[in-house]
Amino acid sequence: GQNIDQPTEMTATEGAIVQINCTYQTSGFNGLFWYQQHAGEAPTFLSYNVLDGLEEKGRFSSFLSRSKGYSYLLLKELQMKDSASYLCAAPYGGSQGNLIFGKGTKLSVKP
């Protein structure tokens, strides 16, 4: 079946680095997405990995290992505004239009 797992909650300190892990099991792998969602708001796109390795985009980086079914999102120089839920998602289904989301990791950044 299709399954995406990520930790429920994490806490980190302002200015620190945090790594949010995601493991997935999907048929017909076609990339992995990370989204950020602030409370009461819509998810916003952060990254899309198709190939193995690390992709850096400013303070955020995303890593993928297809052989291990594993990804992580790395947030550097944490700011208070980074407090949000981080959602891991993978395309699924014949149409590839269906994104399967994890339950999200709620990150709390403390001063």
Added chain:
Amino acid sequence: GAGVSQSPRYKVAKRGQDVALRCDPISGHVSLFWYQQALGQGPEFLTYFQNEAQLDKSGLPSDRFFAERPEGSVSTLKIQRTQQEDSAVYLCASSPHRAPYEQYFGPGTRLTVT
């Protein structure tokens, strides 16, 4: 430019009522998606359109749920005879590409069934 918009933002319905939720995607976006998000959970896929064609409706939880996109732009998600378990945020997303590329989400409609 304008993002994805949804209306209404909040809807309270009595059990048994029918509701219609509207999504205006970003102009020119080919793909449109509907998701249901319960509190503290990730979004769950409901259905997917490519232009006016509904290519995947495998996520619709029952035949009370119906979605359409007749002209390949605006979409409506209709829920008939609402039940309490239908209470959730309904998110719409659009994409300029055919799936599975980056999706742009609207603010959602929070439906509460009393």
